[in-house]
Each structure stands twice: as C-alpha cells, then as structure tokens.
Amino acid sequence: MMVGIQALWYLCYIICSVYTVICLSLEVNQVIKESTNIDNVVNNANPSDQKTESESNNQSLAGGQVSIDCLRCLCLERSDCRPIGCVMVAGTLGCGFFRFTNxxxxxxxxPGGDWRTCANDLHCASHCVQVYMNRYAANFSCFLNCEGYARELAGGPNGCNNPRTIAYWEKVQTVPGCKGVQ
Incomplete structure (x- = not known):
C-alpha cells in the first residue's frame, strides 16, 4: 500500500514539473514574440517620428485619480515599464507592466478581455490601476497620493495601512525621477 502511494505521489510530482516547464516555455516564447514585434516597430519607424521611451509611455498611460507621474514611477519600478509577460513573485504570478495578479x-x-493581455498592454494595465485605486484607496483611508497608491498596489486592498508596504514605497522613491512624486 505504501509503495503505491509513493508511486502516485511521484507521478503527480512529475506531471506538475512537466506542466510548470511547459507553462514557463510558453511565457518565454510570448515574451520573445513581443520583443520581436517591438523591435520590428522600432526598426521600421521613421527616426524623426520616434519619441523617447518616457514620452511614449506617458501618452499610453491612462489618466485618472493617480497622476501620470506616479503611474510612470510605479510602472518603472515594477517592470522598467515594459511588457514583461508573467513572473512568479513571492509565490504569486504577477503579469505585465505593473505585475498585477489575476x-x-x-x-x-x-478590462481588456483577459488578465494577461490587459496586464501586458500599457493603457489597459494603467486603466486597471486607476480603477483599482478609485475602488479601494479612499475606502481604506489611504493617502490619496503616490505613496498611498504605491502601498495599495504592493499590499492589495488596505495595503496602504500595512506597515510592510512602506518598504515598497521607499523602493519606488529610488527610481530615477521619482523622489517626492505625488
């Protein structure tokens, strides 16, 4: 009986390992495709029409309660403001520009049809952050400034009141151009 349970456990372990490798491989392939598409757009563009990365990102960020400057800083801290696909962080899968969860x-x-597509589209992802902050930040008496929003992003609903999210706000402040952003 014990040998049968051990064999079953080992089989489940193998299946889960193979599944994880396949999922990671698909994520890597998606990131490679996105990088190739971005390279093609940049390489085929007229140099006089190109904008700096920050100009392009600011134009794509959704307006709302969170200032564009704050969104830019959060985006830069989370992903260098790039569509990163999905990554495991502290046992949770986070995707896209703001590395948010499902x-x-x-x-x-x-918004945007599905989680991963939205998370990897700058306008959709920043719109999602705006809606999330409208929904939760004021309800939990957060500071309605970049510190409150950053801490909400890091800690979820009521994250702005969790002392463990202070470190994330301090990390955002180290992003070039983000010290004192509101």
Whole structure:
C-alpha cells in the first residue's frame, strides 16, 4: 500500500514539473514574440517620428485619480515599464507592466478581455490601476497620493495601512525621477 502511494505521489510530482516547464516555455516564447514585434516597430519607424521611451509611455498611460507621474514611477519600478509577460513573485504570478495578479485584475472589473493581455498592454494595465485605486484607496483611508497608491498596489486592498508596504514605497522613491512624486 505504501509503495503505491509513493508511486502516485511521484507521478503527480512529475506531471506538475512537466506542466510548470511547459507553462514557463510558453511565457518565454510570448515574451520573445513581443520583443520581436517591438523591435520590428522600432526598426521600421521613421527616426524623426520616434519619441523617447518616457514620452511614449506617458501618452499610453491612462489618466485618472493617480497622476501620470506616479503611474510612470510605479510602472518603472515594477517592470522598467515594459511588457514583461508573467513572473512568479513571492509565490504569486504577477503579469505585465505593473505585475498585477489575476485577483487584482478582477478587482478592477476585468478590462481588456483577459488578465494577461490587459496586464501586458500599457493603457489597459494603467486603466486597471486607476480603477483599482478609485475602488479601494479612499475606502481604506489611504493617502490619496503616490505613496498611498504605491502601498495599495504592493499590499492589495488596505495595503496602504500595512506597515510592510512602506518598504515598497521607499523602493519606488529610488527610481530615477521619482523622489517626492505625488
């Protein structure tokens, strides 16, 4: 009986390992495709029409309660403001420009069709952050400034009141051009 349970456990372990490798491989392939598409757009563009990265990103960021400067800083800290695909962080899968989770996407009322697509589209992802902050920041008596929003992003609903999110705000402040951003 014990040998049968051990064999079953080992088989489950192998299946989960193979599944994880396949999922990671698909994520890497998606990132490679996105990078190739971005390179093609940049290489085929007229140099006089090109904008700096910050100009392009600021024009794509969704307006709202969170200032564009704050969104830019959060985006830069989370992903260098690039569509990073999905990565595991502290045991949770976070995707896209702001590395948000599926639960975060659901809390911003599921814009853009699906979680991963929205998270990797700068306008959709920043719109999701705006909606999330409108929904939660004031309800939990957060500071309605970049510190409050950063801490909400890091800690989820009521994250602005969690002392463990202070370190994240301090990390945002180290991003070039983000010290004192509101």
């Amino acid at each position: 639960a975060f996407w659901i809390d911003c009322y599921e």
